[in-house]
Amino acid sequence: MCFSISGQVDNSTSGGRPKQFTFDGVFGAETSQYQMFESCGIKKLLDMALDGYACTAFAFGQTGSGKTHTITGPMTMVRHVDAELQGLIQRAFLYLFDSIGQRKRRDPSTVYTLRATYLEIYNEQVKDLLNPADRPNLPVRWSKEQGFYVENLFCPEFENIDDIMAVLEEGEISFTFSLLHVGSHNLNEHSSRSHTMLTLNLDCEMVRADPDDASTYVTKHGKICFVDLAGSEKVKESKSAGDALVETTNINKSLLTLGNCISALSDPKKRSGHIPFRDSKLTKLLSDSLGGTGVTLMVACISPSAYNASETMNTLRYAVRAKRIKNKPLVRMDPREKLILSLQRELKRLRSENEYLRTKLNFPQSRMGMVNGHRKEPPPEEETVKQSLVRHDTNDSDSLYEMLQEYMVENENLRHENTELFTSKDHIQREQVLLSRENDKLVQKL
Structure with a gap:
């Protein structure tokens, strides 16, 4: 069995037909950690996370194929790892803080709040690392x-690179300690028998300036999740027994459920049906990334050994199915702020439409003009939208409610006036048609 990797993976087995992926x-295997970070697409995910999207990067493959090395680097103290050997996580931390610094220089009013969680899923139990x-x-x-979501998960804030490196190191220490109790198996003495998930929550509070309205504050809730999945392999090859057999069975069950979810999501006919996310803790926590409004990067790790041909083919097929999944990424915002922005956009559209109709019909540029031959009295000038579009505390529900009411009142007024303007326009057009016909008749008589 051999592999060609020039743009495609070409798998050839003796006596069999080549398969291309x-x-x-x-x-x-010669790719450096730096090249991997620069070329795998993780930087795009990090930029999207800062823009408010939910992003996930996960490594999948057989035990010993390089998942943990790719995600976190060597199994040693995080801050003592050679810079050249640092994995995607450490490089992502550096990239995030560099990007945040650049964004703050462009817009000093933007405020970022960063928080982290680190968990382990072992035998369908969730542990806070x-x-x-x-x-x-x-x-x-x-x-x-x-x-x-995981209830009561510890979620500390961090402000600089040293803080988040300390969070990662603390989680790695807890994880390494759990390995002493969890154990390994025949395929890899350092094998992890559990899944780990490190999540960075990136809240960005920014001023949204609008030339037609006063500035408003908007908070986007982005996140980036790094998932190191347990190894996928056959029970007989891992030579698991006793507790290790239970571990392998649970791992394979969760990975099988993940595979079933990916298969269903990648098939347009099955996507609208039942997706078995609830069948395992892993797929529950990955549901938003796989089939929701998030963006996901999958790193499929394979072994160069012919002995592992079967597992390698399974991993490649897994990756092909995952690549077919089509998500619709959405910026994560507070529902109330999203409603306010929606009303603002509708208000702007209605104002533009109103102005266009007045111009076309030669109506006076007042708030409410002559419609159908009758002058409409303008509504009393509310302290209205412009004055109330100052920063509101998100906990001040009364202020938010008043603001929404003002938007809805003005939007309704504009809708009503625009409807009357459309009616007036239709009436004028009908009169023009009748006059044109009458003129044609007069011309024929002449």
Whole structure:
């Protein structure tokens, strides 16, 4: 069995037909960690996370194929790793803070709040790696606002690169300690028998300046999640027994569920049907990334050994199916702020439409003009939208409610006036048609 990686993966087995797989990027064993970071697409995900999107990068493949090395680098103290060997996570931290610095220089009024969580899923139990002694098994809940989330997960804030490196190091120490109890197996003595998820929540509060209205404050809730999946392999090859057999069975079950979700999402006919996200903790927490409004990067790690041909083919097929999934990314915002922005856009559109109709019909440029031969009295000038579009505390529900009411009142007034203007326009057009016909008759008589 051999692999050619010039733009495509070409798999040839002795006596069999070559199979080709096409991906966005293919990296050989000689690829450095720097080249991987620069070329795999993670930088685009980080930029989108800062813009308010939910992004995920996860590594999938057989045990020993390089998933953990790609995501975090060597299994050692995080801040003592050779810079050249640092994985995607450490390089992503540096890139994020550099990007935030550049954005702040362009717009000093923008405020970023950064928080992190780090968890492990082992035997379908969720453990907080930043607070391991608190509760051994945290529940996964669901809400309409958040989707699936882990309850009581410790989520510290960080302000600089040293803070987040300390968070990563603390999580890695807890994870390494758990490995002593979890164990490894025959394929890799350093094998992880669990999935890990490091999530950075990136809240960006910015001023949205509008020339037609006063400035408003908008908060975008972006996030980037790094997932290191447990190895996928057959039970007989791992030679697992006892507790290790239970571990391998649970791992394969969660990965099988992940595969079923990916298969269903990649098939347009099945996508509208039932997707089995609820069948495992892993797929619950990845549901937004895979089939929701997020953006996902999958790094498929394979072994060059002919002995692992079967697992390699499974990994490649996995990646091909994942590549077919089509998501519709959306910026994550507070529902109330999203409603305010929606009303602002509608107000702007209605004003533009109103002005256009007045110009076309030669109506006076007043708030409410002559419509159908009758002058409409302008509504009393509210302290209105412009004066109330100052910064409101998001907890001040009364102020937000008043602002929404003002928007809705003005939008309704504009809709009503625009409807009357359209009616007037139709009436004028009908009169023009009748006059044109009458003129044609007079011309024929002459």
